[in-house]
Amino acid sequence: MLLEREGLLESLGERLQDAKEGKGSLVLVAGEAGAGKTSLVRAFADSLDEAVLVIQGACDPLSTPRPLSPLHDFAADPDSGLTGLTSQERPAIEMFGDVLDRLKNTIRPIVMVIEDIHWADEGTLDFLRFIGRRIEDSKAAVVCTYRDDEVGPDHSLRPVLGQLIPLGSTQRVVVPPLSLAAVSKLADDHAFDPRDLLRLTDGNAFFVTEIIATGEGLPDSVQSAVLARVARLDAKARRIVDAVSVAPRALEMAHAVTIADGGLDDIDAALSAGILLADGHRLRFRHELSRSAVEGALPPARRLGLHRTMLSILEEEGSGDLALQAHHAIHADEADLSIKYAPAAARDASSRGAHKEAARFFEAALDHSDRIPDDETAAMRVELANELGTIDRRPEALDQIDRAVEHYRSAGDELSLARTLIPDTGARWRFEDAARFRRGISEALGILERDEPSGDLARAYVTSAYQHMLARQGMAASVELAKARAAAAEAGTTDLTWMITMLEGTVALVLGDTDTGSRILQDVSHEAAAKGHRDDETLALMMLGSGSGEVRRYDGAIPALEKGVEHGLAVDQDYLVAYCRAWLARIALEQGRWDDAVNYVELVDRATAYRKGIAILTGVSALGRVRVRRGDPGGISLLDEMVELSRSHELQHGWNAICGRAEYHWLAGNPEAGSDELALAYQRALDTDSEWARGEIGFWMWRSGTIETPPDGAAEPFALQMAGDWKGAADSWSEIGCPYETALALADGPEKAKLEALAIFDSLGASPMGDQLRKELRDLGVGGVPRGPTKETLANPGGLTNRQLEVLRLIVDGLDNTQIAKELYVSKKTVEHHVSAIYSKLGVGSRTKAVNAARAVGAVEK
Amino acid sequence: MWVGIISHTFEVAGDTGRKRRDEVPRYIVEREFPKGLEIPTTPEGQKAMLGVVENNLTEQVTWVQSFVTDDHTKTFCVYDGPSPEAIRRAAGLSDLPVNRISEISILDPYFYVGAGA
Numbered sequence: 001m002l003l004e005r006e007g008l009l010e011s012l013g014e015r016l017q018d019a020k021e022g023k024g025s026l027v028l029v030a031g032e033a034g035a036g037k038t039s040l041v042r043a044f045a046d047s048l049d050e051a052v053l054v055i056q057g058a059c060d061p062l063s064t065p066r067p068l069s070p071l072h073d074f075a076a077d078p079d080s081g082l083t084g085l086t087s088q089e090r091p092a093i094e095m096f097g098d099v100l101d102r103l104k105n106t107i108r109p110i111v112m113v114i115e116d117i118h119w120a121d122e123g124t125l126d127f128l129r130f131i132g133r134r135i136e137d138s139k140a141a142v143v144c145t146y147r148d149d150e151v152g153p154d155h156s157l158r159p160v161l162g163q164l165i166p167l168g169s170t171q172r173v174v175v176p177p178l179s180l181a182a183v184s185k186l187a188d189d190h191a192f193d194p195r196d197l198l199r200l201t202d203g204n205a206f207f208v209t210e211i212i213a214t215g216e217g218l219p220d221s222v223q224s225a226v227l228a229r230v231a232r233l234d235a236k237a238r239r240i241v242d243a244v245s246v247a248p249r250a251l252e253m254a255h256a257v258t259i260a261d262g263g264l265d266d267i268d269a270a271l272s273a274g275i276l277l278a279d280g281h282r283l284r285f286r287h288e289l290s291r292s293a294v295e296g297a298l299p300p301a302r303r304l305g306l307h308r309t310m311l312s313i314l315e316e317e318g319s320g321d322l323a324l325q326a327h328h329a330i331h332a333d334e335a336d337l338s339i340k341y342a343p344a345a346a347r348d349a350s351s352r353g354a355h356k357e358a359a360r361f362f363e364a365a366l367d368h369s370d371r372i373p374d375d376e377t378a379a380m381r382v383e384l385a386n387e388l389g390t391i392d393r394r395p396e397a398l399d400q401i402d403r404a405v406e407h408y409r410s411a412g413d414e415l416s417l418a419r420t421l422i423p424d425t426g427a428r429w430r431f432e433d434a435a436r437f438r439r440g441i442s443e444a445l446g447i448l449e450r451d452e453p454s455g456d457l458a459r460a461y462v463t464s465a466y467q468h469m470l471a472r473q474g475m476a477a478s479v480e481l482a483k484a485r486a487a488a489a490e491a492g493t494t495d496l497t498w499m500i501t502m503l504e505g506t507v508a509l510v511l512g513d514t515d516t517g518s519r520i521l522q523d524v525s526h527e528a529a530a531k532g533h534r535d536d537e538t539l540a541l542m543m544l545g546s547g548s549g550e551v552r553r554y555d556g557a558i559p560a561l562e563k564g565v566e567h568g569l570a571v572d573q574d575y576l577v578a579y580c581r582a583w584l585a586r587i588a589l590e591q592g593r594w595d596d597a598v599n600y601v602e603l604v605d606r607a608t609a610y611r612k613g614i615a616i617l618t619g620v621s622a623l624g625r626v627r628v629r630r631g632d633p634g635g636i637s638l639l640d641e642m643v644e645l646s647r648s649h650e651l652q653h654g655w656n657a658i659c660g661r662a663e664y665h666w667l668a669g670n671p672e673a674g675s676d677e678l679a680l681a682y683q684r685a686l687d688t689d690s691e692w693a694r695g696e697i698g699f700w701m702w703r704s705g706t707i708e709t710p711p712d713g714a715a716e717p718f719a720l721q722m723a724g725d726w727k728g729a730a731d732s733w734s735e736i737g738c739p740y741e742t743a744l745a746l747a748d749g750p751e752k753a754k755l756e757a758l759a760i761f762d763s764l765g766a767s768p769m770g771d772q773l774r775k776e777l778r779d780l781g782v783g784g785v786p787r788g789p790t791k792e793t794l795a796n797p798g799g800l801t802n803r804q805l806e807v808l809r810l811i812v813d814g815l816d817n818t819q820i821a822k823e824l825y826v827s828k829k830t831v832e833h834h835v836s837a838i839y840s841k842l843g844v845g846s847r848t849k850a851v852n853a854a855r856a857v858g859a860v861e862k
Numbered sequence: 863m864w865v866g867i868i869s870h871t872f873e874v875a876g877d878t879g880r881k882r883r884d885e886v887p888r889y890i891v892e893r894e895f896p897k898g899l900e901i902p903t904t905p906e907g908q909k910a911m912l913g914v915v916e917n918n919l920t921e922q923v924t925w926v927q928s929f930v931t932d933d934h935t936k937t938f939c940v941y942d943g944p945s946p947e948a949i950r951r952a953a954g955l956s957d958l959p960v961n962r963i964s965e966i967s968i969l970d971p972y973f974y975v976g977a978g979a
Contacts, residue, residue: 598947632946633889633965767962787896788961803955833920834955837913 002043003182005036008173012044015141015171016052019109024138026131026164030148031175034206034222034289037145040175041113044143053108055080058115059124060248061288066323067352068123070114071095081106092123092352093571096130103131103140110140116288118146118157121354125160130572132164148174156356163605168828177203186212206287213274226293230275236260237269240283244276245294246306248327250284255313307332322348326361335368343380350387359387375416378407382420389429397429398436415456418444422459425466425499426535432648437467458488458496465503470650472688474511477503498524498533502540509547511689518548518556538576541567546618549583550652551692552736557587574608575615582619586656589622592739592764594630597622599825614653617642621657628664629740631767636664643677651684655693662700667768671704679706691715698722721745726753740764747773751782762788800841805859807834812851812860888926889949891939892962898934917955921948940966 002009008029015025031037045054055077057070066072068086075085081102085095103110117128131142151157164170178186183203184194190212200218201207210225211218219225230241243259244251260266267283270276275290276283285291295303311328315337319325326345329337346361362384369377381404388397401420408417421440423430431437441464448457465480481504488496502524509517525540541564548557561580568576585600601623604615621642627635639661646654658681665673682701685693695715701707702722710722717736721729726748733742739760746757747769754773761770770788777785800808810820817835821828839845842853854860893899901907918925923943930937943949946963953960 595950602947627946630946632950632963634887634946788894803957830920833916837916 002036002039003185004178005040005043005175008040008175009044009047011171011173012041012141012143015143016048016109016111019111019139019141022137022139024103024135024140024169025142026135026167026170027141027143028161028165028170028172029143029145029175030172031145032149032177032204033147034204034287035175035177036205037175038115038287039205041115041143041145045111045113048111051108053079053106053110054113055082055110056113056115058249059117059119059121060323061116061119061292066321067121067349067354067357068092068095068127069121070124071099071127074099074112089351092126093130096127099127100131100134100138103135103138103142106139112140112142114142114144116146117144118150118155120157121349121352121357122156123352123354125156126353126572129160129163129574132160132167132170133572136169159608178205178208179203183208190215192218206289210290222289223293223296226290227297229273230294233269233273233275234266236263236266237273240266240270241275241294242298242302243306243309244283244285245291245298246303246310246328246331247284248324250279250282253278253281253283255310256283258313259309304332308334311337323357323361326364330364335371339365339368339372343383346383346387350383355387355390359384359391359393362387374407374411375413378404378416378420386424386427389427392429394429394432401430414447418447418460419456422456422463425463431467431470434467434471441467453487453490455488455491455493455496458484458491458493461487462496462499462503465500465507469503469507469510472510472650472652472690472693474507474689477507478511481507498527498536502536502543505540506543506547509544510550512551512691514548514551514553514556518544518553521547521560534571534573538564538567538573542576542579545580546583549587550690552590552738554587554591554737558584561587574605578604578608578615579618582615582617582622585619585622589625590738590741594626594764596825597626603825613645613649617646617649617653617657621660624657625660625663628660628667629764629766629768631771636661639664651681651688651693652690655681655685655697659696659700662704666700666703667772675704675706678704682707682711686711689713695719717741717745721748740766740769743769747776751777751780755782755785758786762786800838800859804834804838804841807831808838808850808854808859811835811838811847812854886942886944888966888968889941889943889946890964890966891941891949891953891960892964893937893939893953893959894961895935895937895959899930899937900934914956914958918943918952920955921952923948923952 012027015027018025029037029041045056048054055074057073060066060069071082072086074080074082075087077083082099085098103112114128117124120128128144135142146157151161165172178198180194180198183198183201186208187194187197192212196218197208197211201211207222207225210222210229214225214228219228230238233241240256240260243256247255256267257264267276270283271278275285277286285294298306307328311325311332311334314321314325314328322341322345326338326341329341342361342365346358346365349355349361350358362380365372366377366380366384372380381400385397385400385404388394388400404420405417408414408420421444423437423440441460444460445457445464448454448460451457461480461484465477465484468474468477468480481500484496484500488494488500501520505517505520505524507517508514508520511517521540521544525537525544528534528536528540541560545557545561545564548554548560561584564580565577565584568574568580581600581604585597585604588594588597588600601619604619606616608615620638624635624638624642627633628639639657642657643654643661646657658678661674662671662678665671678697678700682697685697688694691713692715694711694713695718698707698711698714699718699722702710710719714722717729717732720726720732721744726745729745730742730749730753733739733745743757743760743764743766746753746760749757754777758770758773758777761773774785774788806824807820810823815823817828817831821831824831835850839850842850842857844850844853901910915925921943923941926940926942928937928939941949943952946965949963950960
């Protein structure tokens with residue numbers, strides 16, 4: 001009996017109706033444990049007839065969950081139409097695509113239930129994001145339940161909720177606690193005072209029904225209520241119940257029969273007592289709370305014994321469920337079996353992107369390292385290190401590397417030692433400490449150079465070159481790349497060619513040979529795309545976009561970055577999207593398109609960007625600089641934060657924030673502030689080949705009076721200005737396309753140049769520089785200085801504001817609201833607001849009438 | 863600091879680098895009207911004012927109060943909003959000039975009473 005859930009059932013019914021009409025949705029059913037989410041969803045599913053297809057899946061409460069558990073559930077259901085879904089090893093995104101296709105190409109509307117997503121592993125989280133973003137054009141209602149009280153700020157589900165809840169196709173409903181009226185109704189034929197019951201249970205539906213079922217006065221906790229019920233069973237039935245409690249979600253009926261040793265009556269006893277439910281061919285508790293209550297009360301020896309029993313059953317059966325076997329092996333304290341299953345489960349989890357889970361499995365295996373041969377232990381430590389590095393547990397990861405290295409050294413296994421010291425270029429966490437990296441790579445090269453050139457030697461040179469590139473030491477990188485090519489050729493290794501070429505292109509780009517660099521990077525990007533190597537294609541695009549942006553070659557950068565965004569959106573590569581948008585923001589700042597810069601930064605999804613820091617640094621620094629240049633509040637605090645964050649990154653990611661800060665202090669008339677930080681950055685810049693780093697940082701050192709002579713190898717426009725050639729600098733900036741910098745150069749010139757600069761600053765809205773120049777000109781006794789940017793409210797046709805006119809013109813061009821939102825970089829909601837204001841002012845009620853009215857009032861050409 | 867941002871991704875639109883993220887910042891916006899600002903006390907005038915309020919809502923910006931100089935050439939407007947950019951966008955929607963934005967907090971003569979005791 002379901003009480004007080006009519007409204008929720010109605011909502012679900014409405015979503016199903018929408019699905020029938022081809023408008024899919026994601027419903028997030030939130031509530032505390034025991035609130036009755038599952039009961040609600042089950043009741044809804046049960047109320048549906050054959051005309052609706054129901055597909056069910058759930059996430060495991062395992063401490064190391066089976067990756068993509070719900071997808072396995074879908075595949076196991078013969079009616080789902082997804083039976084081959086998980087049978088082959090393939091990229092997760094392909095599986096997600098198959099599920100989406102199923103939800104779109106269906107005759108019957110589909111209700112897809114996914115329970116307990118607060119236990120979702122990383123792969124399942126990716127799946128939820130994928131489906132949630134694309135569900136609109138399907139005939140399905142995807143209903144997910146989760147314990148909202150367990151999803152705190154650090155919970156992995158949180159960012160996913162953050163991305164999905166704002167979508168128009170997502171609905172979130174909350175299952176509330178029961179009211180006094182409902183509790184009274186439930187307690188009707190029983191000797192409980194509803195008010196006492198409500199007070200004890202807080203209206204938690206599960207707790208209420210448990211107590212009533214126990215019928216023995218008020219217990220003091222959920223656990224005692226459950227255990228009181230279980231205590232009434234005889235020993236054999238109790239054994240079944242205990243066995244089910246150690247299975248993560250449910251126990252296969254066949255296994256229960258084995259454990260019952262022929263005593264099928266015992267299973268029935270547990271079922272009739274209402275403690276267990278038969279769910280298809282599985283046995284489970286009515287609620288996870290009961291399961292954990294029973295499991296928690298198990299004496300340690302019995303628990304161990306049960307896990308061992310489960311393990312031997314699974315072994316005999318030849319079960320392929322690695323995570324399950326590892327789970328039991330670990331809890332059974334079976335060292336040998338943990339060693340047998342956990343690493344395999346770890347690699348499986350890793351391949352599906354579940355790195356937290358993979359790390360836990362490796363750690364569980366290594367708990368028994370005394371029983372594993374040292375060589376295997378060392379190799380596993382390296383695997384664990386890679387998982388830990390991926391989930392940002394860097395100190396622990398490095399420690400594992402150190403321990404592996406120590407072993408190989410004392411064992412005299414030089415080849416393994418060298419290989420361990422050469423990180424994968426994808427493992428950025430191993431490049432963060434440049435000094436540590438250099439020590440390692442030197443040692444590795446020392447070993448490998450002694451022998452004939454090998455694939456390992458070539459790889460060592462490539463990795464070394466990569467680090468030099470990260471450190472913007474182009475010349476050193478070139479040298480290593482040449483050695484890499486030679487070694488690879490001699491060793492007959494071809495799998496490094498792409499990477500070597502890509503790095504050669506990147507080095508050319510940032511060293512200043514932008515045409516060659518761009519061409520090479522475009523070629524390797526196409527090559528990777530043609531071979532279906534998505535990660536490589538992404539990497540090349542990112543290098544092309546940001547590399548060109550760093551040297552202010554906007555014509556090359558912008559198309560590459562826009563392509564990156566488009567591509568990232570299509571394949572759910574959230575980080576690529578965030579990174580490219582952050583760079584587009586920085587370029588917009590430099591090109592004087594400050595509103596665009598702000599819009600791009602606001603589009604950068606923080607939760608994603610924070611994971612690797614660089615996108616945040618690039619984007620937020622740009623925002624900070626916009627504020628500083630406009631004279632708006634909140635600029636310097638952002639830049640200070642970014643400078644702080646940049647300490648653990650290479651120079652190129654922090655120099656924008658450092659220069660922005662120097663600019664702020666200079667504008668405030670306080671150039672000495674922050675000079676220590678600037679000087680440090682300057683030293684680092686001199687250690688690189690980067691013209692632009694030396695140029696911009698050097699410029700602010702010069703501007704603040706800290707240095708008098710400009711550094712060698714500074715980028716042209718900066719070098720010219722520092723040498724006193726303000727006109728040359730202005731022309732150079734103008735060609736590159738940076739209006740603010742152009743004006744800064746002109747401002748160093750005489751009166752006429754200053755007036756020109758002022759006009760530019762006014763048009764950009766750069767108040768601090770505008771005010772400063774006005775004062776300078778007044779002091780020079782110049783008359784007739786323009787007052788400042790004025791905003792005359794034009795008599796717009798139809799009484800529309802400028803923005804509304806913009807929107808109206810796009811409507812006349814035939815764009816729909818989504819396209820208009822994209823064009824103007826605002827949200828769809830904002831556009832809808834504008835549209836309704838436009839209709840109201842023009843006195844119309846439809847788009848066609850608006851278009852006609854637009855022509856009539858002269859807002860557009862006829 | 864950025865850890866806080868993760869949990870507020872879908873709650874706060876802007877960044878101000880504020881110390882307390884649950885507070886909405888307050889700003890004073892200075893606007894200059896060289897020809898003098900005239901808002902007639904007619905239904906049209908009222909419509910214009912309400913239009914401004916409505917436009918502000920789309921940017922989560924709230925107009926608290928404004929102060930006008932005698933000659934109507936300058937106003938000082940107190941606003942609550944998530945960021946200076948939201949203030950500027952809201953102003954753009956209503957075609958209002960923005961000459962300067964300052965972030966403020968309140969200080970009044972009685973602020974320090976009892977602090978020294």
